[in-house]
Amino acid sequence: xxxxxxxxxxxxxxxxxxxxxKQKLEEQGYDVHIISPNEESSIKSWDKTDWGKDFNVDVxxxxxxxxxxxxxxxxxxxxxxxxxxxxxxxxxxxxKFVDDGKLxxxxxxxxxxxxxxxxxxxxxxxxxxxxxxxxxHAGAEWEDSEVVVDGxxxxxxxxxxxxxxxxxxxxxxxxxxxx
Numbered sequence: 117x118x119x120x121x122x123x124x125x126x127x128x129x130x131x132x133x134x135x136x137x138k139q140k141l142e143e144q145g146y147d148v149h150i151i152s153p154n155e156e157s158s159i160k161s162w163d164k165t166d167w168g169k170d171f172n173v174d175v176x177x178x179x180x181x182x183x184x185x186x187x188x189x190x191x192x193x194x195x196x197x198x199x200x201x202x203x204x205x206x207x208x209x210x211x212k213f214v215d216d217g218k219l220x221x222x223x224x225x226x227x228x229x230x231x232x233x234x235x236x237x238x239x240x241x242x243x244x245x246x247x248x249x250x251x252x253h254a255g256a257e258w259e260d261s262e263v264v265v266d267g268x269x270x271x272x273x274x275x276x277x278x279x280x281x282x283x284x285x286x287x288x289x290x291x292x293x294x295x
């Protein structure tokens with residue numbers, strides 16, 4: 117049976133920050149599920165400067181079991197993490213990954229949701245510069261790098277860093293496969 121990876125997202129996620137990791141992980145043999153608190157069966161992406169495509173939600177967050185997943189990916193986009201931050205179900209789901217020490221990978225504005233559960237305190241990470249102050253105020257050690265790996269947390273800045281982000285996720289999963 118294929119190992120599962122969760123992508124937790126909401127309306128307005130940056131399209132390529134979901135599609136690129138999803139494709140790379142599927143190429144590696146992982147079963148990647150889009151999970152959302154949105155009540156609709158599909159959610160619309162943001163594509164650089166305007167609305168993008170609709171993507172089917174595989175599992176509603178209240179029906180998702182974190183123990184079924186090896187890792188969670190948090191794409192950015194301005195609207196997406198702001199909506200996730202106020203979704204109690206999404207925070208509860210994400211906290212299970214934190215509690216179990218599973219891989220959490222966030223890009224661009226994605227790390228913003230991690231300020232809701234105190235997870236970034238004392239963590240080295242990166243993000244889009246727009247949320248640097250939010251992350252620092254939440255106790256993060258922010259740095260301007262294409263990818264930062266701090267234990268089970270992988271972060272990247274923008275879509276331009278997707279190759280490094282995807283590579284770090286795949287390397288982490290391979291390195292921890294037998295543990």
